[in-house]
Amino acid sequence: MKNPMSIKGYRRPDGSFGIRNHIAVISTVACSNHLAESISRDYPNAVPITHQHGCDQLGKDLDLFFRTLLGIACNGNVAAVLTVGLGCEEISAFDLAKAIEKTGKPVASLIMQEVGGTSDSIIEGRKKLDFLSSSLNLKEEEIDFSKLIIGLECGGSDFSSGIVTNPAVGEAVELMLKEGAKVIFCETTELLGAEEIIRQKSATPGVETFILNKIKQTEEMAVAMGVDIRGAQPSPGNIKGGLSTIEEKSLGAICKVGNSQIQNVLNFAEPCANSGLSFMDTPGNDIESMAGLAAGGAQIIIFTTGRGTPMGFAILPVIKVVASPRTAQIMKENVDVDLSAFFSHGLSIKEAGKMVFNSVIDTAQGNLTKAEMLGHREFAIHRIGPTL
Amino acid sequence: MKKAIQIDMQDNVATVIENVSEGQQVEVIDKEGNLITDLKSVESISLGHKIALRDFSIGESIIKYGFFIGKSTNDIVKGSHVHVHNMESQKGRGDLVKNISSPKGCCK
Numbered sequence A: 001m002k003n004p005m006s007i008k009g010y011r012r013p014d015g016s017f018g019i020r021n022h023i024a025v026i027s028t029v030a031c032s033n034h035l036a037e038s039i040s041r042d043y044p045n046a047v048p049i050t051h052q053h054g055c056d057q058l059g060k061d062l063d064l065f066f067r068t069l070l071g072i073a074c075n076g077n078v079a080a081v082l083t084v085g086l087g088c089e090e091i092s093a094f095d096l097a098k099a100i101e102k103t104g105k106p107v108a109s110l111i112m113q114e115v116g117g118t119s120d121s122i123i124e125g126r127k128k129l130d131f132l133s134s135s136l137n138l139k140e141e142e143i144d145f146s147k148l149i150i151g152l153e154c155g156g157s158d159f160s161s162g163i164v165t166n167p168a169v170g171e172a173v174e175l176m177l178k179e180g181a182k183v184i185f186c187e188t189t190e191l192l193g194a195e196e197i198i199r200q201k202s203a204t205p206g207v208e209t210f211i212l213n214k215i216k217q218t219e220e221m222a223v224a225m226g227v228d229i230r231g232a233q234p235s236p237g238n239i240k241g242g243l244s245t246i247e248e249k250s251l252g253a254i255c256k257v258g259n260s261q262i263q264n265v266l267n268f269a270e271p272c273a274n275s276g277l278s279f280m281d282t283p284g285n286d287i288e289s290m291a292g293l294a295a296g297g298a299q300i301i302i303f304t305t306g307r308g309t310p311m312g313f314a315i316l317p318v319i320k321v322v323a324s325p326r327t328a329q330i331m332k333e334n335v336d337v338d339l340s341a342f343f344s345h346g347l348s349i350k351e352a353g354k355m356v357f358n359s360v361i362d363t364a365q366g367n368l369t370k371a372e373m374l375g376h377r378e379f380a381i382h383r384i385g386p387t388l
Numbered sequence B: 001m002k003k004a005i006q007i008d009m010q011d012n013v014a015t016v017i018e019n020v021s022e023g024q025q026v027e028v029i030d031k032e033g034n035l036i037t038d039l040k041s042v043e044s045i046s047l048g049h050k051i052a053l054r055d056f057s058i059g060e061s062i063i064k065y066g067f068f069i070g071k072s073t074n075d076i077v078k079g080s081h082v083h084v085h086n087m088e089s090q091k092g093r094g095d096l097v098k099n100i101s102s103p104k105g106c107c108k
Helices: A030-040 A059-074 A093-101 A118-134 A159-178 A195-201 A205-224 A236-240 A246-257 A286-295 A325-330 A341-345 A349-364
Strands: A007-011 A022-027 A046-049 A078-085 A107-111 A141-143 A149-155 A182-185 A262-266 A276-280 A300-305 A318-322 B002-005 B013-016 B025-029 B035-040 B050-052 B061-064 B067-072
Touching: A007 A349, A022 A030, A022 A059, A022 A118, A030 A046, A030 A078, A030 A118, A059 A078, A059 A093, A059 A286, A078 A093, A078 A118, A093 A107, A107 A118, A149 A159, A149 A246, A149 A286, A159 A182, A159 A246, A159 A276, A159 A300, A159 A318, A159 A341, A159 A349, A195 A205, A195 A246, A205 A262, A205 A276, A246 B067, A286 A300, A300 A349, A318 A349, B013 B025, B013 B061
Parallel strands: A022 A046, A022 A078, A078 A107, A149 A182, A149 A300, A182 A276, A262 A276, A300 A318, B002 B025
Antiparallel strands: A007 A141, B002 B013, B013 B050, B025 B035, B061 B067
C-alpha cells in the first residue's frame, strides 16, 4: 500500500532530493539579467535568477554573494543550471559553473563578452538550454518525508500572526520533526525582544550563544547607525495591523518554533545538514531571507502573513498561511491555508497546525501553491557590504 | 458583547478580535475561548489592536505573551487603546544613544 507520508521527488547526483524540477538560469551580474530572462522565455522548466548585484563587491560581501548563488544552484529543486554572465564581474559565470559541477548536476555557462552581442548570446544560450533540457532527470520516485528541508518565514505580520498562524506553524513543526524532516526558522531582526524564549528553547549553550550574539549584533547595528529601529520595525503595515513594537512582533514570530527545541545554528546560506530544528541568521527582508533558506537547501517554505503578501520564490513553493479574516477574503487568490475560522468558528490551534502540515504534504506531492500558479518567482541577494 | 484575547495570564493588555466602539462592553477570553473577565472600552479600538486591562502610569511595563513588549509613554486608563501613541519599544533605539562614535574606518 502507498505510504500516505511518501512524496514524489527527483534524486540528484549528490544524494539530495527535489520536489520540483527547475533549470536555473543564473545571472552572475546585473548586466546579464536581460540575457538570462530572454534565454529562459519559452522554456517551462527554466527559471531566470536575476538581481542587481555582482559588480564591485569585495571581501565577505562578495563571498556571501557567491555562496548564495552556489547554494541556489545546489538546491535539490534545481535539476540543471545555466550560468550566464557579462565577463568582467568578480565571480564569472564560468567560476560559478565550475563550483556547481562538483555536485554532479548538469551545468553549462555562457559569458557574453566571449560570445557576442545580445542576439547571438540568446541563440547560444538557448542551444545550451536545449542540451540541458535533454539531460534532465524526469524520473519521479517515492521519497520519504524525512528528505525534506522546510523553511519558515513570516511577512506583513499583524495581530493574527502571533495568535493564530505562527502558533499553528509551531504545531506543524512538531509534526514535521516527528517525521524526521529538517526545519529552519530565521529572521534575526524579528528575535529582538524574544531573547528569553531563545534561552528556554536552545538545546545547547552553543546554540543559545550563537543566536543571542546575532540578535545583539543586529541591535548594535541599528544603534551604531544612530537611528531608531522603529522607523522599520515594526513596519507601517505591522503597526496598522496592531503591532506596536519590535518586541511584540518578535514574541509573535517566535511562536513558529512551537514547543520544539532549537538543535542547530546556521550562518546565512549555509547548507542545512543536521536533522531537527535549526536557526539561520537572516535579515527581516522576506525575499533576501528566503534566498538564505533556499541556499541552505530548503525545498519548501511555509510563509505566514497577516496583512497579506503575494510573494513566491524562484525555485521553490511558498505556502501562504493566513488567519486575518480581512486578508483571507481580499487576497484569497494568494492564500494556500486559510485559518480565519479560528476567529469565526472556533478552529483550534491544533487543528490549524494539522491543516498547515497537510498542505506541506500536498505541496511536496506536486500540487502547486498559489504563488506558483500565479507565476511568482521572486529572488533577491542579501548584502553585508557596500558597492565600491 | 465584543471579544478580546488575553494570550498569557500575566498579560496586562488583550487583543480585540472585533472592532470595538467607545463605551462597549468587552469580554476578555483566553486562547481556548474561556472567559477571564470583562471590561468597558473607553474609546474605539480597531480589530487586532490592544486594550488596557488595568490603569498604567507613565513608564510602566506593557506585558503580552507573558513578556515585556514596551513601556507606557503616558498614563493609560483601563479600557483604553494601547498602541504606538502611548507605548514604545526599548530595543534598537539608536535615537536614544548620545555621542555616537563613528564606526571604525570612517573618516570624520
